[in-house]
Amino acid sequence: MKYRQVNAIKQEPVKAVLVAIQLLVLFVLSGCGSTPSNFCDVSIRQSDETIIIGHLVKDADGSEYGAILVRDGQILDIGATNDIKSKAPDASVFDCSSSYISPGLINPHEHPDWSGGFPDPMTRPVYSHRDQWRGVAGPEYYAVEFERVEEDVQKFWIEVRHLLSGTTTLAGSGGVAGLIKNAGGRPGDEARYFYLAEMETFPYGFNATEELRGLSCPLAATESRDPRSRFLELEDKPPYVPHIAEGTNCTAEIEGKFYLDYVSKNPGRRYSLIHGVGLSRSDVERLKTLDVTLIWSPRSNVVLYGTTVDIPNALRAGARIAISTDWSYSGSYNLLEEFRCAENIDNAQWDDHLSGSDYWRMATEHGAYSLGVEKLTGKLEQGLAADIMIFRKRTNDPFGDLVSSEVSDVIATFVDGELLSGYSGSFDLSKLPAQCSHRIGQHFICVDYAKDYSFSHEELLSSNKNAVPLFSPDRQASCE
């Protein structure tokens, strides 16, 4: 078709000039040419309903073009665009027809109060247990440097970092109320968290080496110890999501065995296990039977211990795997970077065993399951929260596109049906709600600072000049 037009233009020079003028006028009128791909056309109305249109990623089979109807923060319906539009003719509409619409990512292992700083350049993968790099296992081990984040304005920045990468739920102690959904909590402090989950970082005490001292390695078969849990008095105990077997030595292995023994003796609660690097082969095989989700943090494992869990082996044993960043000092700055690290390891060590859809399921439905919220979020499904990530469609493979995404490929993030952040180049910014006027680089965030926070957007920017950046992996720990 195009070839014929060119020929016609050559044969009729006058007509060609007219065509050229017409094209130029169209170019100017449309504002720098045709609509860029992955553009979202927005119309905001006074309505409690929102329609989101695009290529919906509902399951591991791929995507299907359609629309989602959102009301009161929940997915009310999913279907063909015209059907959905006819059901809600007055709804606000985000027409992102050329992009992928996925459930928001769920990161079940961060430390929102300990994730603002750059990795200590002296960090080497020489450790065999976490107590060594923490500086509590003796002076012979180099203690890596890290710092707690004290101010809300800094914690908010960390949450924005995850939000811009499409994350809608972040688990770990700390963080700020609002914005991303926090999962975590301690008795008496539940109100700060959207989802209650017991994120016990050191269930065997601050010095597992000390606590488990006196036990022989390898462990005698009859010995058993229970990890610490702070929610045992509650009838409905929240999911238990502790750091376990974080290392490669026999102490790490014993933790894994003790924890799984404890799980088997105390059913009726959701259990997950963060790290699990030191799990023995036989304990990896117990994960499926005991319904314990392994929360994998490959970058942090490789950076500190020089190895990570054998995921193909765990999958063969039927284990459910979620994926997570851990903190900025040894982990990834966001889940997109964690995908990249996992993919490096998978290609280098496992002959490309894992597929893009494996990572997507780890970061959505399995992440939700690991926190016991799979009936509330983690899928594009009627009745679940409208926690949604829209990302750039480059090919017909949504999972491949997701795994190769940068932060600038994340077009929008919605939490409970509300637009919270996005990529400015994909929107006519004048059409967005007023609270979305806050710019950070090429992105915007939607916040009512005056109503919800004790700081302003300007203070957010000025207070975080030395923090881990929001959209670049600058100085992130290497996954090589």
Ligand SMILES: [Zn+2]
């Ligand atoms: Zn951790």
